[in-house]
Amino acid sequence: EVQLVESGGGLVQPGGSLRLSCAASGFTFSYYWMSWVRQSPGKGLEWVANINQDENERYYVDSVKGRFTISRDNAKNSLYLQMNSLRGEDTAVYYCVRPGDHNNFDDWGQGTQVTVSS
Amino acid sequence: QSVLTQPPSVSGAPGQRVTISCTGSSSNIGAGYNVHWYQQLPGTAPKLLIYNDNNRPSGVPDRFSGSKSGTSASLAITGLQAEDEADYYCQSYDSSLGGSYVFGTGTKVTVL
Numbered sequence: 509e510v511q512l513v514e515s516g517g518g519l520v521q522p523g524g525s526l527r528l529s530c531a532a533s534g535f536t537f538s539y540y541w542m543s544w545v546r547q548s549p550g551k552g553l554e555w556v557a558n559i560n561q562d563e564n565e566r567y568y569v570d571s572v573k574g575r576f577t578i579s580r581d582n583a584k585n586s587l588y589l590q591m592n593s594l595r596g597e598d599t600a601v602y603y604c605v606r607p608g609d610h611n612n613f614d615d616w617g618q619g620t621q622v623t624v625s626s
Numbered sequence: 627q628s629v630l631t632q633p634p635s636v637s638g639a640p641g642q643r644v645t646i647s648c649t650g651s652s653s654n655i656g657a658g659y660n661v662h663w664y665q666q667l668p669g670t671a672p673k674l675l676i677y678n679d680n681n682r683p684s685g686v687p688d689r690f691s692g693s694k695s696g697t698s699a700s701l702a703i704t705g706l707q708a709e710d711e712a713d714y715y716c717q718s719y720d721s722s723l724g725g726s727y728v729f730g731t732g733t734k735v736t737v738l
Contacts, residue, residue: 552730553628553672553717554730554734589660603672606685608677610660610662610677610678611662611719612674612678612717613662613664613727614683615674617671618669
């Protein structure tokens, strides 16, 4: 059974930083692309970033380019999202997601809440 | 902002059929990109319900079906059950602005 467990969320002030982690199990992590998707009451679901198996392809939604960095450690079966220069509009539940083969999202973690507020 | 538009809510009595529309444009659904649907039960993460327009992952009841035409797609739920009360989201790929995965605005299904 695929399991994705996020951690690292919390309350942070505008301009601050946070690093999210995702522990993956139940599949061969190094074989798959991985993604982060966020959900906020105001903007609904929003894809944030993708990374390929060996980290040489990374893609981001325009609103986080230059501020967020997606990375992974295949030896630790872990996915990360480094978030810098955080803004109020980054407030959301962040999901670690395993994409499918057809530009879809197959498996989701339970999510971690990020709140950006002073 | 979401580029795929869904009705905010739909409702139906148990056993009835409801449909949810997902309206896109020529840079996403109209460009031929696949449409996928997710079900989000209260307090839980989204779950893949339909992939590639009209395919169900293992374990999804055949009461759920998808279709696509032109720049729009639809999700149909037949034989509506109380456990179907949830939020539903469509999702596709958009080739504009460098390419991005896009979601619908979401639809709340209420079982009367």
